[in-house]
Amino acid sequence: MQTLFYYQNAMMKEFPAKIIRKGIEDDGREFIVLDNTAFYPTGGGQPHDTGTLNGIAVVDVEKVDDEIRHYIAESLPNDDELVMGVLDWERRFDHMQQHAGQHILTAAFVELFGYQTISFHLGRGTVTIDLDIENISEDELVAVEALANKIILENRPIETKWVTEDELEQYNLRKELSVTEEIRLVIIPNYDYNGCGGIHPTSTGQVSAIKIMHTEKQKRKIRVHFVCGGRVLSELHWRKNELNKVAKLASTPENESADTVSKLLTVQKGLEKALAAAKEQILSYEALELAAATNNGVTGAVYAERSIQELQKLARLVIAENENTVVLLVAEQGEKLQFVAARGTNAVDMSMKDISSAVLPLLNGKGGGSDAFVQGGGDHTMTGSELLEKMSNII
Structure with missing residues (x-):
């Protein structure tokens, strides 16, 4: 070990050597064993070197038993007996x-x-x-x-x-x-x-x-x-670049970026809280309109890009407002359709599971719930209005 080039001179960037043997691993990797080398093999927590042997890329170096194997990206010419090894010095x-x-x-x-x-x-x-x-x-x-x-x-x-x-x-x-x-x-x-x-x-x-x-x-x-x-x-x-971007977005000097971003986040949280309150108020108004629009014990609507959570919340608000109604809500979301069906405590005596059982196969969908409240979704195999009509016809 003491005579290896990488131990004799750690600063050696290139070296001549003689090929001792060539071989192929079971996994097909070709390797070369030299009479000496400056390529460090993986070991002791330090990764292997890379570089070239006569211009052919060395992609891995391992110590196997008593020899150091240089794994190459392609074969060396058969008549090569001597090689010039060159390390990827930046990596090394x-x-x-x-x-x-x-x-x-x-x-x-x-x-x-x-x-x-x-x-x-x-x-x-x-x-x-x-x-x-x-x-x-x-x-x-x-x-x-x-x-x-x-x-x-x-x-x-x-x-x-x-x-x-x-x-x-x-x-x-x-x-x-x-x-x-x-x-x-x-x-x-x-x-x-x-x-x-x-x-x-x-x-x-x-x-x-x-x-x-x-x-x-x-x-x-x-x-x-x-x-x-x-x-x-x-x-x-890269940290300087990122800080510079933040400073520009916040329109503030770099050394004041943290304080400015902190203030912006405080404002954002306030806006998010206000937006959530506004959404709640809008849902309340929508619930009142749907409850008032009950016809023959049923009310419903179709929405675009509304989450299943919003549908569930809206449905609960409607039946809380009008216990005599069944509410059917559908949302179109890209290639998906989602729905909610819920009944008030004094509404028609039927299970909402009957509705989900009937429409889920049409959507290749999945769902769940109770006799009083179900939700589900699946593929956009029909329009939202068509789905709402099919749900209404089941009641």
Whole structure:
């Protein structure tokens, strides 16, 4: 392991190598094994590298047993014996920034508060660590972030060293190691000593910056989401754009956007409350008109784009106003028809289920309710007026 290019020189962007063998997995993926490589395989929480071998895309890299397999998008020419490997350096350096940033942030939690990290995930958006604690304060997060960025600003070296198990006692390791052979330490002098097989830049300054984005509870742990390096700029870029859009929509300076939006939301809630009251009043007027329009014990109407909830509320208002009536309401909503049938306490002695049972098959629909009140809906197989007529004819 110690002779691998990605361990000898983490900053290597391209390299020559000899093809040892070619193979095909059971799932059809072609791979190439080289005599050495700068492509890092997935492992230790760090994703694999991508890039090219003689111009052919490397889409995955995995360590299988004692060999590193480079999975390629298409076959290399049969006469190729030597390859020039080129890393997707933007991806690789991003991963190195995030992984080194994780070391720095984790060490800051330990140094300031003794909070241990129990897992690490390097995602495409944010990076996460899980802390072995149940709660954390905003003040603690601020302090940890400040210390982490101080270590970055000091541009301390990030060193790697291969040691034996007997030599481990010379180092103040952050956590106990699970390996006993080919032990690799990643060291930030006088700050962090940790066993790690990942790839990191050569100094903390190359991490550029760390920003904690948010935290969440995971059972009895705290998950910390953060970004480092170029991802900080990416986050700042889109958040700045969104804030600018909000400021323009609210016609206010960016630094006053939160207050302005808060006031707008207060106004909106007031308007929504007033609108709901107005709708209730309109339904009351409509109920009075429908109750007064009862003919032979039945009243009804057809509406466009009205919800089933509004139909139900209107029906209840009508039979409360006129206990001697049966109210039939239909709403046309795009490709759907919905209906409500309800009877007052002194109305005709029949079950409203008879109405729904008769019309639901015509609509390929579903419904439910009681003898006094049913609702349902289905396909727009007829007009709303035609449905209302069929319901009326059943009574």
